[in-house]
Amino acid sequence: MAETKIGIIGGSGLYKMDALKEVEEVQIDTPFGLPSDALILGKLDGTQVTFLARHGRNHTLLPTELPFRANIYAMKKLGVDYIISASAVGSLKEEVKPLDMVVPDQFIDRTRNRVSTFFGEGIVAHITFGDPVCQHLAKIVSDSITASNLADVTLHSGGTYVCMEGPAFSTKAESNLYRSWGATVIGMTNLQEAKLAREAEIAYATMALVTDYDCWHPDHDSVTVEMVVANLQRNAVNAQKVITEAVRRLSEEAPISEAHSALKYAILTSLDKVPDATKQKLEVILKKYV
Numbered sequence: 001m002a003e004t005k006i007g008i009i010g011g012s013g014l015y016k017m018d019a020l021k022e023v024e025e026v027q028i029d030t031p032f033g034l035p036s037d038a039l040i041l042g043k044l045d046g047t048q049v050t051f052l053a054r055h056g057r058n059h060t061l062l063p064t065e066l067p068f069r070a071n072i073y074a075m076k077k078l079g080v081d082y083i084i085s086a087s088a089v090g091s092l093k094e095e096v097k098p099l100d101m102v103v104p105d106q107f108i109d110r111t112r113n114r115v116s117t118f119f120g121e122g123i124v125a126h127i128t129f130g131d132p133v134c135q136h137l138a139k140i141v142s143d144s145i146t147a148s149n150l151a152d153v154t155l156h157s158g159g160t161y162v163c164m165e166g167p168a169f170s171t172k173a174e175s176n177l178y179r180s181w182g183a184t185v186i187g188m189t190n191l192q193e194a195k196l197a198r199e200a201e202i203a204y205a206t207m208a209l210v211t212d213y214d215c216w217h218p219d220h221d222s223v224t225v226e227m228v229v230a231n232l233q234r235n236a237v238n239a240q241k242v243i244t245e246a247v248r249r250l251s252e253e254a255p256i257s258e259a260h261s262a263l264k265y266a267i268l269t270s271l272d273k274v275p276d277a278t279k280q281k282l283e284v285i286l287k288k289y290v
């Protein structure tokens with residue numbers, strides 16, 4: 001099986017990458033169960049990458065049901081050091097319009113039914129998460145959006161992504177609350193991925209595709225799945241162009257990220273006191289340190 005340093009997680013509307021060549025599907029079992037779908041290994045413009053459809057290729061998993069730990073663990077097992085996430089989001093700001101692209105640099109966690117850590121069962125670790133996105137990778141994604149010269153798409157570099165539980169969209173009171181916090185976009189999936197990727201020492205950044213104005217905007221209809229899907233279909237080709245460019249730059253630059261050493265000072269428990277079963281379970285993540 002080919003080693004691959006670059007992972008792509010495709011969200012709503014991005015269930016496969018048409019430009020992938022020499023494709024191989026691998027089903028990876030993990031101590032946290034099966035990932036959302038088989039991982040697709042292939043070459044994107046000559047660079048080996050791993051692609052995963054976040055909700056499964058037929059969109060069968062709710063945000064709450066996503067096996068976030070299995071997804072990140074499986075990527076780590078394949079040698080992934082960088083993850084680019086493509087995600088549909090609603091806009092919380094007038095100037096961030098449907099079809100625009102945002103590369104968020106902060107998150108607010110409004111989820112309540114999810115496990116967001118690999119640790120526990122005899123090992124305690126606290127990663128630093130003040131800057132939850134890899135700034136080098138985020139810059140590559142932003143620069144790739146600019147370089148792709150997409151008609152009618154404005155890039156917003158930076159901004160706060162509110163991660164809500166779903167599956168229902170927000171109430172107007174919630175949407176306006178997030179606006180009062182200064183947040184930029186809202187989605188249901190990226191916070192756990194970013195946290196678990198950091199724990200697994202994988203650099204993470206998101207290309208957020210704006211599909212709607214959520215429900216706060218007085219001049220726009222409240223968000224519906226129909227609206228999201230229609231805008232995603234318009235944007236899917238753009239998304240793949242940007243990802244191809246970002247993968248090209250990433251394979252050339254291969255920046256060292258602070259994420260790559262996130263566990264260096266984070267693990268509090270002496271490893272000789274960690275139960276063997278836990279060490280085995282986390283082997284893929286801990287191997288540098290044991």
Ligand SMILES: CSC[C@H]1O[C@H](OP(=O)(O)O)[C@H](O)[C@@H]1O
Pocket residue numbers: 010011012013054055063086087088089166187188189190225228
């Ligand atoms: C189809 S609208 C709601 C759905 O879309 C986003 O998914 P993803 O982040 O995987 O692109 C949002 O988070 C919800 O899961």
Ligand SMILES: Nc1ncnc2[nH]cnc12
Pocket residue numbers: 088089090091164169170186187188211212213214215223228
């Ligand atoms: N308005 C919205 N709220 C939550 N997730 C979304 N994904 C796309 N649009 C969204």
